[in-house]
Amino acid sequence: MTDKKSTNSEILSTEMLRARIAKMEYSIPKNPTDEDIANFQEKIRQIYIEETGNPPPANIDIYHSGTKRYQSITDSGFDGTVIHFYDPEKGINQSYTLTRGSEMGEDNGEGKPLDWLYNVFGIYTGKNKTQFDDAKKFAKEVNSEITAKTSKEGLTKLDNYGIGHSLGGNLIQMLQLNSGSFKEVYTFNDAPPSAYQLAYIDTRFRRHIAQHFGISAFEFDEIYSIPSADLEKFATDYYKERGKNIHHTTSADEILFAISGFRGFLFFGDRKIIETNPDFDGLKDVLDNVSDEDLAVIQKKLAEIAPYYQKDGIDGIVFGVTGFDKKFWDQSIETLKDLDLTTLNPVERAENAITVAKTLVAMKDHVGLMIDKVTSLKDELPALLSIVGTVSAEEREKIESVIDGMVDNLETMQAAIENIGDVATLEKLRNGDLKGFLKQIEVLMNTSDIIKTEFNEFKAGFGSIKTILEELMEKFGMATEAHLMDAVISALSIEGFSYEGDDMFKVKMVGGKPIMINLSSALRLYKEGLNIYEEKNNLLKQVKEAYHREYTDDYAQRKGTLMKAIASTESDTAWAQSRLGYSTTVYKVTKIDVQETIYPIPPANTATFQELFHYHETEQEAGVKQINQIKNSVEKFFQEDQKVASMFKLI
Numbered sequence: 001m002t003d004k005k006s007t008n009s010e011i012l013s014t015e016m017l018r019a020r021i022a023k024m025e026y027s028i029p030k031n032p033t034d035e036d037i038a039n040f041q042e043k044i045r046q047i048y049i050e051e052t053g054n055p056p057p058a059n060i061d062i063y064h065s066g067t068k069r070y071q072s073i074t075d076s077g078f079d080g081t082v083i084h085f086y087d088p089e090k091g092i093n094q095s096y097t098l099t100r101g102s103e104m105g106e107d108n109g110e111g112k113p114l115d116w117l118y119n120v121f122g123i124y125t126g127k128n129k130t131q132f133d134d135a136k137k138f139a140k141e142v143n144s145e146i147t148a149k150t151s152k153e154g155l156t157k158l159d160n161y162g163i164g165h166s167l168g169g170n171l172i173q174m175l176q177l178n179s180g181s182f183k184e185v186y187t188f189n190d191a192p193p194s195a196y197q198l199a200y201i202d203t204r205f206r207r208h209i210a211q212h213f214g215i216s217a218f219e220f221d222e223i224y225s226i227p228s229a230d231l232e233k234f235a236t237d238y239y240k241e242r243g244k245n246i247h248h249t250t251s252a253d254e255i256l257f258a259i260s261g262f263r264g265f266l267f268f269g270d271r272k273i274i275e276t277n278p279d280f281d282g283l284k285d286v287l288d289n290v291s292d293e294d295l296a297v298i299q300k301k302l303a304e305i306a307p308y309y310q311k312d313g314i315d316g317i318v319f320g321v322t323g324f325d326k327k328f329w330d331q332s333i334e335t336l337k338d339l340d341l342t343t344l345n346p347v348e349r350a351e352n353a354i355t356v357a358k359t360l361v362a363m364k365d366h367v368g369l370m371i372d373k374v375t376s377l378k379d380e381l382p383a384l385l386s387i388v389g390t391v392s393a394e395e396r397e398k399i400e401s402v403i404d405g406m407v408d409n410l411e412t413m414q415a416a417i418e419n420i421g422d423v424a425t426l427e428k429l430r431n432g433d434l435k436g437f438l439k440q441i442e443v444l445m446n447t448s449d450i451i452k453t454e455f456n457e458f459k460a461g462f463g464s465i466k467t468i469l470e471e472l473m474e475k476f477g478m479a480t481e482a483h484l485m486d487a488v489i490s491a492l493s494i495e496g497f498s499y500e501g502d503d504m505f506k507v508k509m510v511g512g513k514p515i516m517i518n519l520s521s522a523l524r525l526y527k528e529g530l531n532i533y534e535e536k537n538n539l540l541k542q543v544k545e546a547y548h549r550e551y552t553d554d555y556a557q558r559k560g561t562l563m564k565a566i567a568s569t570e571s572d573t574a575w576a577q578s579r580l581g582y583s584t585t586v587y588k589v590t591k592i593d594v595q596e597t598i599y600p601i602p603p604a605n606t607a608t609f610q611e612l613f614h615y616h617e618t619e620q621e622a623g624v625k626q627i628n629q630i631k632n633s634v635e636k637f638f639q640e641d642q643k644v645a646s647m648f649k650l651i
Contacts, residue, residue: 008092008159010184011085015249015272016492017051018186022165023099023485024502025081030066037062043502044083046523049650050504053643058094059167061074063142070138076130078171083140086150093155095146095417097139097175098184101166104189123170126223126264128194135171136178143181143415159183165485166256167191173246173268178202180242185245185269189254189483194264195235196299199223224299228263228292235266243268250274251491253282253482260289263295297383307569323373325366333455335359336448341441350430353441357423364417371410378403398468406461409454416450419443483593494565506638515637519644522634523651529627533620540616547609555601566594 012018028040041062048056063082079100086093147158162185164172169190174229176185200207210217213226246269250257253276305320307631315326339352385396420443431435489499498505504518570592579585638644
């Protein structure tokens with residue numbers, strides 16, 4: 001077999017091509033249908049034509065992680081696509097693995113924010129590798145399939161390229177650092193890989209760390225004790241060969257670039273800085289000033305929380321930070337609300353009292369844990385707030401005051417619970433001291449009211465902190481906008497072109513005023529419009545064929561059959577003679593003449609159908625003419641641009 005690599009030059013050869021396709025990959029739904037995949041395939045083709053003025057030089061196949069063939073049993077949040085370009089005659093055989101970035105929530109934002117949780121616990125802390133495992137499995141399976149398929153067609157060498165944005169940029173770099181299987185890797189506003197993440201995933205690397213720094217290879221948390229600068233240098237040297245072909249396109253204003261200097265984060269390859277918002281200086285200068293000590297505190301806190309997240313997701317994170325067990329408290333508060341201690345039924349009242357007492361006593365350990373966790377949170381507050389940026393002393397005091405109030409709420413609850421005594425004493429009172437029992441019920445009622453009031457105030461504390469931080473988060477909002485692929489594509493635009501959504505716009509100055517044309521929309525209108533009229537034309541042909549089959553042809557066939565029958569009758573004098581008697585003495589049949597009158601198809605029917613056909617033919621002709629007029633107008637408007645002129649011929 002011959003490998004025709006001489007013509008296998010990189011197909012997605014420009015930043016804009018790669019950026020637009022990476023952005024469009026987000027549009028593929030979680031569990032795509034064949035139609036969704038076909039639409040994506042067609043959009044790639046159109047983008048290629050728009051950006052190059054040429055048709056794609058090879059066939060395009062799409063493989064998506066959400067299709068049933070590649071789905072994992074458990075959803076880690078990973079989404080990815082492999083685009084395969086191939087043409088055996090031209091020797092083209094290239095696959096592009098696209099790993100998708102962070103989405104606000106799974107299922108079009110309705111589900112859990114798995115991506116953002118992976119950013120924290122998988123990348124920064126290095127305690128989760130579920131998305132990496134899924135990305136590795138998907139890329140390996142698909143590229144093995146492609147290799148097996150194209151080998152049969154004479155293409156022995158498959159060139160693999162990687163593209164990723166945000167979290168996807170991290171995943172594609174991790175795949176490259178782990179396997180070195182990509183010829184080139186391109187990232188946009190990537191989440192950088194971290195030494196902790198690599199140590200968690202790559203056990204061989206972890207053993208080298210343990211040997212070099214004298215820590216245990218089996219106690220992962222010991223890695224946090226290594227000076228971050230030393231660990232980063234060691235990791236960079238270890239992976240430098242596999243990382244040299246990683247190319248970054250990064251907005252100076254975006255959030256992940258701002259935190260790229262945090263402890264443990266690594267940089268490989270080369271970086272192109274782009275400006276996405278001239279009015280915003282970004283957050284890098286602010287966050288570069290966060291001390292390594294503060295970052296170590298944050299990292300340690302996240303490492304503590306990670307097991308809770310692994311077990312219970314977001315509820316686990318809340319529990320890890322505050323000790324707040326949502327399920328327990330929801331059930332306990334509902335119990336206090338539901339049980340009536342004033343009922344006149346003495347048996348029911350006694351049973352309710354015992355249940356309330358048991359519920360309150362069960363809260364005791366939970367409240368104690370929450371006091372410890374929330375108090376500890378106040379101690380870690382300076383480090384946690386340091387990553388928020390410019391937090392004023394006044395704002396910090398407000399937050400500390402809210403946390404103090406939350407601790408007060410918990411301590412009030414704790415004191416109230418301790419005041420009720422134990423359940424066993426209450427049961428003794430019920431069985432022998434009615435007066436004492438009734439007095440204890442009053443204590444339970446008061447305690448129950450205190451718990452409900454203080455608990456509501458405790459929960460309100462979270463809302464107060466959020467309100468204080470809202471203004472501070474405004475800058476993070478601007479940094480987040482700069483992180484999106486829309487901002488990247490806009491920054492990469494050349495003069496005369498702009499982009500909105502997945503569409504390309506071209507601008508031309510006329511009389512000193514800019515005229516903007518949506519080229520992508522015009523191409524879609526032209527292509528889809530002609531397709532629609534082609535479908536109408538085919539349908540009209542079918543209707544005409546049906547008309548002739550059911551009316552004119554059927555009429556002619558029936559008439560022919562009748563005329564044959566008449567001719568047969570007129571020629572069969574023997575049959576007529578037999579009906580009159582075989583003797584020809586009295587009657588002799590010498591000739592039969594059938595006097596037939598066969599009416600034609602009513603002219604009104606024919607006219608109705610002809611008018612119908614004419615109407616649709618005229619309407620179709622006018623529609624096609626109108627579509628071509630739009631096309632001609634766009635071509636004429638940009639007649640000096642050969643690329644635009646060629647688009648309509650290629651689409």
